Amino acid sequence: MNNNNISFILHKPQLSENIGACARAIKNFNFKKMVLINPKPIFPNDKILATSVGAKDIIKQSKNYDNLEKAISKIDIVIATSARFRNKNVKHINLDDLKKIDFKKKIGFLFGSEASGLSNDEISYANYTLQIPTNPNFKSLNLSHSMIIIAQQVASLMKIKNVQFKKSKKIKSASKKEIQSMLNLCIKNLDEINFFRPKEKRPKMLENLRNIFYKMDLSDKETRILSGVFASLGKKR
Template sequence: MTDTNGSDSAAPQFTAPKPVIVLVRPQLGENIGKAARAMLNFGLTEMRLVTPRDGWPNPSAGPAAAGANEILEEAEVFESLAEAVSDCTNVYATTVRKRGVTKPVVTPEEAAREIYAEPGRSAFVFGPERSGLETEDVAVARSILTVPINPQFGSLNLAQAVILCAYEWSKGAGLAQPTQEDVLPPAPQDELEGLIGHFERLLEDKNYFWPETRAEANRLTLRNLLTKPAWNHLEVRTMRGVLSTLEKARRPRGE
């Protein structure tokens, strides 16, 4: 997997940044290994783990990876999904459940097309094996990814969901895509988090999130509202400026 000068030669060379695979609270090490194997089959190499249930590294992962051990060795662990995708502009939450969230829903095929059309880094986010992603996880993402599936029998396991996403992405991986260079990509997730945090801080000062029983739902609504625009770096900065202005006293004219 590694050539003589130590560089990663495991995967074909692509021009667009490869999407990362994020596993949120994965349960079995075996399934993490299977996901790594699924990834490498289609040239994806970067895995991120959010608070894996049994800690990390996990001795059950390696045997299931069937040779994709390099992915496991280089997997990074994060405390939260927001941190795990902080450098990503396109975040896809994979889920089959209907939810009252107003986000675009795309297929793996559509997601792959979007990823190639945008210069930013993308993330496919997968939930725990049994329960899938929680509403708060989905709120972090810009889009929901759903595999169109037999409505009477939806039983994709984690590695299968991963392989379908990786497979669709790999179809375009050899092709140099034309980029829309006049359109800036969405700001990285950490800038978006900064904006959301700024809104929350100002609104907390005004008791917006009160009463407590509504606070969580209101925070989710606000997060989804601010995630939807896919504002770029400059736009996020402008909105931060708007908020800073609103929280200050009247700006003096003249120096």
């Protein structure tokens, strides 16, 4: 297990203090990768660096993206954190279930903004949703607090002996980038036949499509086959 396989992704963080505190939380447990998507404050800034204290190196090497799709393109498994149950066809897990995750793969823990968390559309990019058990009458957790709880849990799991997975070494799981490319080809062909009707339902239909493909443990070969199918269907028209 490699700590470098773990990324902590902040989607539209709003407060400089929280960004700095998150960097500290990551470094507390010897993780190094923090990813930001459209942070509200200028990044980096003096307040972020001051709050990060001894974790300025985490801030300086953090990557900043303008959208979620780019941020997760090289991640194998995305685990979205959410304080509420989503009535979506996405696997819901708790902290104990993290021991079933293959940490040999590239894992990204996705955190929403302080004010609104993650939308269903953003959740649709995830393989799993993770809920931290809290007081049911007061579920709100500070962003950095949520991160430190998960970082500690993952760090403790990574000290356990590697679990032997029976999956053949010849089978390579598709990357998020490969799945996105396949899905974009599918959407392009569907757009050409005016599939998304009425137009106002298009965002929800795209969300459901992503839910279907991202939760499947597709191999790179299976992804190439599906891409070929979608390309062939486009040519037939």
